Amino acid sequence: MKGFAKRIEEVQEYYFSAKLKEVNQMISDGKPIINLGIGSPDLAPAKEVIQALNHTAENSQSHGYQAYQGIPELRVAMAEFYQREFRVRLNPQTEILPLMGSKEGIMHISMTFLNPGDQVLIPNPGYPTYRSVTQLLEAESIFYELDESGNPNWDQLNSLDCNKVKLMWVNYPQMPTGALGSLELFEKLIAFAKQNQLILINDNPYSHILNPQPISLLEVSGAKEVAMELNSLSKTFNMPGWRVGMLCGKDEWVKAVMKVKSNMDSGMFLGIQKGAIAALRLGKNWFQDLNELYTNRRKLVWKLADLLDLSYSKSNGGLFVWCKIAEGKSADELVDYLLYEKNIFITPGKIFGSGGENYVRISLCMPEFKILEAIKRIKP
Numbered sequence: 001m002k003g004f005a006k007r008i009e010e011v012q013e014y015y016f017s018a019k020l021k022e023v024n025q026m027i028s029d030g031k032p033i034i035n036l037g038i039g040s041p042d043l044a045p046a047k048e049v050i051q052a053l054n055h056t057a058e059n060s061q062s063h064g065y066q067a068y069q070g071i072p073e074l075r076v077a078m079a080e081f082y083q084r085e086f087r088v089r090l091n092p093q094t095e096i097l098p099l100m101g102s103k104e105g106i107m108h109i110s111m112t113f114l115n116p117g118d119q120v121l122i123p124n125p126g127y128p129t130y131r132s133v134t135q136l137l138e139a140e141s142i143f144y145e146l147d148e149s150g151n152p153n154w155d156q157l158n159s160l161d162c163n164k165v166k167l168m169w170v171n172y173p174q175m176p177t178g179a180l181g182s183l184e185l186f187e188k189l190i191a192f193a194k195q196n197q198l199i200l201i202n203d204n205p206y207s208h209i210l211n212p213q214p215i216s217l218l219e220v221s222g223a224k225e226v227a228m229e230l231n232s233l234s235k236t237f238n239m240p241g242w243r244v245g246m247l248c249g250k251d252e253w254v255k256a257v258m259k260v261k262s263n264m265d266s267g268m269f270l271g272i273q274k275g276a277i278a279a280l281r282l283g284k285n286w287f288q289d290l291n292e293l294y295t296n297r298r299k300l301v302w303k304l305a306d307l308l309d310l311s312y313s314k315s316n317g318g319l320f321v322w323c324k325i326a327e328g329k330s331a332d333e334l335v336d337y338l339l340y341e342k343n344i345f346i347t348p349g350k351i352f353g354s355g356g357e358n359y360v361r362i363s364l365c366m367p368e369f370k371i372l373e374a375i376k377r378i379k380p
Contacts, residue, residue: 007136023345034374036301036363037345039175039319043238043293045279046286052278056271066267068258070098074273077280078246085208086216094251095224097258098276100268102205102232102245107133108260109201109228109247113166114139121160121168123152125176125352125359127203130169140164145355150179150316154188162196170217173206176352176361178316180211186220193226199253205232205245208287210294210317224250235319237279237286244268244276294319297364300371305362307378308334321362322349331360342377 027033056062069075075092082088090096099105106129116138122130124143134141142165145153170189172181193200202217217229228249234240247257301321305312310323325331331348338344349356
């Protein structure tokens, strides 16, 4: 054995991969753990989605390899979704690439554009995968700070030397903070990307979760010149385990990413593609009902946060409540106290970068009766 590749020396196992082993072991040991840490929707997809999967799976001709770009009908449904929900026109033949989850897209985009030594702008706090993928490809992470409202610190951004920066990750609605973003913010980001000749990518899987006005980076005039967008069916349609996402952008860049993807998988199961088409064609009532449920859960999480003396914004969206620890308190101590004394698991903000050091994240992916039970355990 001659050892592992150098690229994994500084990359740690994904936090939830490691932590959930401990949590699951505690559950196996009989601990009544309430998991308010991870953002995996606990709700089922729409019945139309399940029916489409079942109908396709029953056909003996449905089980072969599929095209790397997905079937044309899926790309058309994705284009229709973007036109209907975001007012963005995309050519389904050339400007959309279906993915096995948007997380896959982060790796594929990075492999397409980054060489060792290139720099990547990453939000702090932000999704840890941006950093880990950058490290795996031997590029350099440059972190830009977010203010308390979840927007970039423009003074810091404008002071950076971006000569070696090739990619910039943004994520609105933002995870973990829940900041919704705005078209005005996107316009500033597009202008920054053009000025610094870098590629801007918005990671947009929370677009419809507790967000009254879903938006896309690609709505901004001229965005396709410098930007791409990732989206996902995981959160919006309760399909995290199905692994369905999409990359949207100009044909030249989508074609380049396709070169990487075509060497990494052999296409998405046809039944999953048919289910995704059914999901993408659901009406407005789907989002209204989903958000009504999450609104009720969020109100209970706010009560839980109040009991823990945490502060938070009521204007944010997404699947989490981002909470600041009271002055003089420790986020790590709170997380450990809740897990080991109250059997409640929440996420420490520090895993999202130094900007999350004094925060914790609480998930909405748990039934109301479970959140009520957590409140009961905390009440004096």
